[in-house]
Amino acid sequence: MVKLSVIYYSATGHGTTMARRIADAGADAGAEVRLRHVAETNDPATFAQNPAWTANYEATKDHPAATGDDIVWADAVIFGSPTRFGSPAAPFRSYIDSLGALWARGALADKVYAGFTSSQTAHGGQETTLINLYVTLMHFGGIIVPPGYTDELKFADGNPYGVSHITGGDNQSPVDDATNAALDHLAHRVVTTAGRLSVG
Numbered sequence: 555m556v557k558l559s560v561i562y563y564s565a566t567g568h569g570t571t572m573a574r575r576i577a578d579a580g581a582d583a584g585a586e587v588r589l590r591h592v593a594e595t596n597d598p599a600t601f602a603q604n605p606a607w608t609a610n611y612e613a614t615k616d617h618p619a620a621t622g623d624d625i626v627w628a629d630a631v632i633f634g635s636p637t638r639f640g641s642p643a644a645p646f647r648s649y650i651d652s653l654g655a656l657w658a659r660g661a662l663a664d665k666v667y668a669g670f671t672s673s674q675t676a677h678g679g680q681e682t683t684l685i686n687l688y689v690t691l692m693h694f695g696g697i698i699v700p701p702g703y704t705d706e707l708k709f710a711d712g713n714p715y716g717v718s719h720i721t722g723g724d725n726q727s728p729v730d731d732a733t734n735a736a737l738d739h740l741a742h743r744v745v746t747t748a749g750r751l752s753v754g
């Protein structure tokens with residue numbers, strides 16, 4: 555059975571919704587799944603005026619937080635982070651930067667990886683966020699499995715680099731059907747590929 559970790563940071567909850575969808579799709583694809591959020595590093599007082607951020611923080615703060623072991627354990631990892639200034643968010647990068655000792659002993663290598671993100675605007679940096687993530691995964695020695703246009707549904711969500719959601723001007727647009735289908739597709743593709751590699 556393929557072991558899949560879904561490891562994400564989310565401030566205002568879109569990433570949480572996307573990660574849950576991927577975790578469910580990964581289980582549907584036959585994987586044993588760990589869903590782990592990257593713990594909030596900001597003082598809640600700093601986002602108290604943001605109801606969505608506060609609600610997501612309260613809803614997830616007691617859930618298991620990601621550690622390096624969640625990568626070591628897994629055959630495949632799907633990472634998620636909001637786009638901030640065209641790159642992954644700082645709390646997500648802090649988690650990544652905590653992995654040096656595991657990287658040094660090769661414990662992050664030879665696993666299947668992919669990513670997802672969200673941003674407020676259509677050209678707000680989703681692709682650069684995913685490419686930034688993938689540069690790090692190259693340093694891991696990871697096997698990056700992007701979705702490409704490997705299914706007709708990818709022509710609807712339109713992101714061959716991973717999966718991305720546009721949260722809209724008010725940061726409140728729900729994840730649409732095309733994006734949900736793309737999240738399901740990414741989870742299935744990653745689990746299937748990891749399964750093939752472990753059989754081979």
Ligand SMILES: Cc1cc2nc3c(=O)[nH]c(=O)nc-3n(C[C@H](O)[C@H](O)[C@H](O)COP(=O)(O)O)c2cc1C
Pocket residue numbers: 563564565566567568569570635636637638639640641671672673674675676677678679721725
């Ligand atoms: C500091 C900061 C920087 C951001 N930078 C961008 C950006 O470069 N492009 C963009 O479209 N949205 C940007 N956003 C909006 C976030 O991408 C959006 O709120 C996020 O994808 C929501 O994901 P979440 O609900 O999982 O936190 C930024 C938000 C913050 C707080």
